[in-house]
Amino acid sequence: MARFLRFEHVSFAYQGMKNMLITNLDAHIATGWTGIVGPNGAGKTTFLQLAAGDLEPSDGFIHHLSTSRYAMQRTDSPPEGMEDFQEAKDLSAIELKQKLAIRDDWFERWDTLSHGERKRMQIAVVLWDNPEVLALDEPTNHIDAEARNMLIDALKDFKGVGLLVSHDRELLDSLCNQCVFINPPNAVVRPGGVTAGMEQDRREQMEARSQDESVKKAAKRLKRAAQNQLEQAEQASAKGKNRKFKKLDKRDHDGRERRNLAKMTGRNARGGSSQSASLSKRAAELENSRSSFNIRKEYEMGFWLEESRSAMRSTVLSVSSGELSLGGDVKLAYPDLYVSPTDRIAITGANGLGKSTLLKLLLGKVCVNHERLISIPQEITADEAKNILDEVKSLPKNELGQVMTCVIRLGSRPGRLLESEPPSPGEIRKLLLALGVTRGPHLIVMDEPTNHMDLPSIECLEGALSACPCALILVSHDMRFLESLTDHTWHLASESPNQVRLVPGRRDSVQDLDFEGFVLE
Structure with missing residues (x-):
């Protein structure tokens, strides 16, 4: 018998919101994967939480199936059921550990795992639980190309009702039978993957x-x-x-x-x-x-950063050669590193090789005033997000207007952003960047900048960063994004089980992770 998750005249708004996020939605969602698509702050995560039963609709009714799991974007805490998964000896657990390359020691050292490794563990645990409804929020965040292929293979085997929020167009096209397009207060179900749905949406808008x-x-x-x-x-x-x-x-x-x-x-x-x-x-x-x-309002996209080039002649960052501990006996060796006022540097390497650890070292060695540094980490805690939003709300009117202009041009609606509690991870990243832009940055450091961002926002971000006159350091698994914005690469390569080495190079183009296109310096 076919299993359906059914929405009947469902409307939803958070307490204190002036307008509905979702209005009068009717949808039958069958087994297989359904993509949830929309701009940052549109309510994609809210839709997943409604489907999983973690939120109740303001109006209407949702016919839930008996079991459901929601895998959130964040990877701060171990997923519920991880200890049981660790001890499990059934065929499903064994296969998932193999497919997603889950190592035995990961269960004991969650705090030292990279966000990409945590994400693989999170997905493995919820797949092993085998719920009738599985809601995944940005499952490819943080993971490298190899892990992404592992993940797609594992998700294809899921037999229940799957709901998928992702900015990864290829993932949505390869997995999804239909997509729900959310643009508050409207939500529309369209057949096929995201590319077909976006083309249909484009025709309808025209x-x-x-x-x-x-x-x-x-x-x-x-x-x-x-x-x-x-x-x-x-x-x-x-x-x-x-x-x-x-x-x-x-x-x-x-x-x-x-x-x-x-x-x-x-x-x-x-x-x-x-x-x-x-x-x-x-x-x-x-x-x-x-x-x-129902014509969507179109905002001017992209923005020109104000003149931000450092007046310093030589460097905005300088680090002498040394080694970093990556946990246990694993070390990361790096040479003397310098960043000039106009350098655009990509930091690449597989999950777990120390990219985020290296960034922490670099941020302690910057040669610019704190006000002239934009640093956006992979993950921002809920408390940090609240503090950022409070800071923005308390800005003088003229400064708030400048910040909101940047946010608009990154593809978000200021009114909805300021009234949402808390804002989505993608919106918080936009707020942080917008705050920094208004202060004329000399150095921008971003760890996985495209994580949590919808596709139009990624295009806006790319346009903004390509026009900025200051130095850039970007950590990302999005090779096309890096190729567009950077001209130097610091690549982390594993030389042995206990030794990782940073290899700096000038790059003609970004290839996989095999040094093609690199000219060693």
């Missing part, structure tokens, strides 16, 4: 804009006709009032004709006024009908 333009022009013509009728009526009325006739002689045929004409003109004036009112009413009805087209 058609809606065309219809809207036709209605707009028709309303304008009616308004113009109404105005013309009114002016003619006023002129006719004025002529009638100016004609005064004394008592006419029976034989004054010309005078009688002028009097009859005056009476006729008065009737025409009254008729003209009535026609004008009728035309104005029809024009107003057409104007009101335009709201039915």
Whole structure:
């Protein structure tokens, strides 16, 4: 028997929100994977929590299946059931540990695992639990190309109702039978993967804009006709009032004709006024009908950062050669490292080789004022997110306006962002970047900058960073993003089980992780 997760006239808003995130949604979600698509802050995570039963709708009803699991974006804490998964000896547990390359020692050292390793563990545990409804929030965040392929293979084997929020278009296309497109307060179900759904959405928006333009022009013509009728009526009325006739002689045929004409003109004036009112009413009805087209507001995308180049002649960061401990006996060796005011550096390497650990070292060696540094980590805790939002809300009006302008051009709606508690991880990253931009940064350091961001936001971020005149250090598994923005690479390579080495290089293009395109310096 087919199993369905059913939404009936579902609406939802968080307490204190002025508008609904979701309004009157009807959807039947069958077994297989369904993508949940929409801009940052649109309510994708909220949709997953509603589906998993972690939130109750404000209105309407959700017919839940008997078991559900929600795997959140964050990887701060071990997933529920990890200890049971560690001890499990059944075939499913063994296969998942093999497919996702889960090592035995990971269970004992969660705090020292990379976010990519934590994400693999999180997904393995919820898949092993085998719920009827599985809701995954950005499952490919933090993971490298090899782990991503492992993950896709594991997710293809899931037999229940799967809900998937991801900015990874290839993942959505390869797994999903349909997608729910959320654009508050509307949510629309479309068949196929995200690419097909986005193309259908594009066509619908083009058609809606065309219809809207036709209605707009028709309303304008009616308004113009109404105005013309009114002016003619006023002129006719004025002529009638100016004609005064004394008592006419029976034989004054010309005078009688002028009097009859005056009476006729008065009737025409009254008729003209009535026609004008009728035309104005029809024009107003057409104007009101335009709201039915559901046309999304389009904001100017991308923004130019203010002049941010450091006045320093040589470096914004300098580190002498040394070694870093990565836990246990594993060491990361690195040479002397320098960053000039215009360098654009990609830090690459597989999960667990110390990229985030290296960033912590680098941030302690910057040669610029704290106000001139933008540092955005992989993960921002809920408390940190609240503090950032409070800081933004307390800004003077003019500064708040500058920050919100940047946020708009990164693809988010300021009003919804400021009233959401807490903002989504993608929105918090935009806020942090926008805050830094208004202060004229000399160095921007971002750890997995495309994590948590929707596809249009990634394009906006790429455009903004490509125009910035300051130094960049980017850690990312998104090779196309790095290729577009950087020209030097610090690659972390494993030389032996206990030795990782940083190899700096000038790059012609980003290839996989095999040094193709690198020119060693």
